[in-house]
Amino acid sequence: KAGVTQTPRYLIKTRGQQVTLSCSPISGHRSVSWYQQTPGQGLQFLFEYFSETQRNKGNFPGRFSGRQFSNSRSEMNVSTLELGDSALYLCASSLAASSTDTQYFGPGTRLTVL
Amino acid sequence: AQTVTQSQPEMSVQEAETVTLSCTYDTSESDYYLFWYKQPPSRQMILVIRQEAYKQQNATENRFSVNFQKAAKSFSLKISDSQLGDAAMYFCAYRRVGAQKLVFGQGTRLTINP
Numbered sequence: 609k610a611g612v613t614q615t616p617r618y619l620i621k622t623r624g625q626q627v628t629l630s631c632s633p634i635s636g637h638r639s640v641s642w643y644q645q646t647p648g649q650g651l652q653f654l655f656e657y658f659s660e661t662q663r664n665k666g667n668f669p670g671r672f673s674g675r676q677f678s679n680s681r682s683e684m685n686v687s688t689l690e691l692g693d694s695a696l697y698l699c700a701s702s703l704a705a706s707s708t709d710t711q712y713f714g715p716g717t718r719l720t721v722l
Numbered sequence: 723a724q725t726v727t728q729s730q731p732e733m734s735v736q737e738a739e740t741v742t743l744s745c746t747y748d749t750s751e752s753d754y755y756l757f758w759y760k761q762p763p764s765r766q767m768i769l770v771i772r773q774e775a776y777k778q779q780n781a782t783e784n785r786f787s788v789n790f791q792k793a794a795k796s797f798s799l800k801i802s803d804s805q806l807g808d809a810a811m812y813f814c815a816y817r818r819v820g821a822q823k824l825v826f827g828q829g830t831r832l833t834i835n836p
Contacts, residue, residue: 641823641824643824643826650826650828653825656822664821664822664823696765698767700767700824708755710769710772711769712769715764715765715766716765718765
């Protein structure tokens with residue numbers, strides 16, 4: 609069974625642009641969560657989706673948004689990019705939204721904002 | 723809000739030796755889950771071990787075991803017979819019951835000396 613895939617793996621953008629990152633969960637998994645990882649702030653929760661509904665959102669500005677499609681694939685969008693948005697963005701999937709489920713992480717998308 | 727603290731930014735150990743990584747957390751919940759994740763240079767986050775707070779028995783996975791002290795809110799990871807492949811960043815994480823959101827510590831970088 610294929611693992612969690614994230615595309616693209618690397619991305620370079622300039623300030624003010626917007627970006628869309630994609631996450632395909634493990635087949636059969638319906639819950640997807642997103643995290644931002646930076647050297648200064650560490651790993652921070654962005655949002656969680658289950659069955660196309662956002663169930664939880666972290667403390668990030670409205671420039672960060674996401675959605676989930678009927679096939680459980682998820683996208684996150686960052687508008688009006690700032691230098692501080694440079695980070696590794698990790699996606700994790702689990703079978704359902706139960707806290708007993710194990711979350712499996714993808715390899716991440718490295719975003720660099722110039 | 724829950725917080726997770728890893729007080730050791732870096733640790734090193736000789737190959738085949740045993741090393742213990744420390745983690746403390748703060749929560750007002752009585753039931754929750756604790757995890758240790760490993761992030762090698764490839765950046766892929768890998769689950770090492772998990773512990774349910776309601777279980778008194780410490781979790782064990784091959785060479786990895788935890789010392790869970792609920793009253794002290796302490797959750798340390800012991801790696802026995804360290805191998806070169808164990809070199810990575812190790813993150814302690816907390817998840818409350820009913821949620822998918824993981825709260826991560828700042829991580830401990832583990833170096834294995836041959």
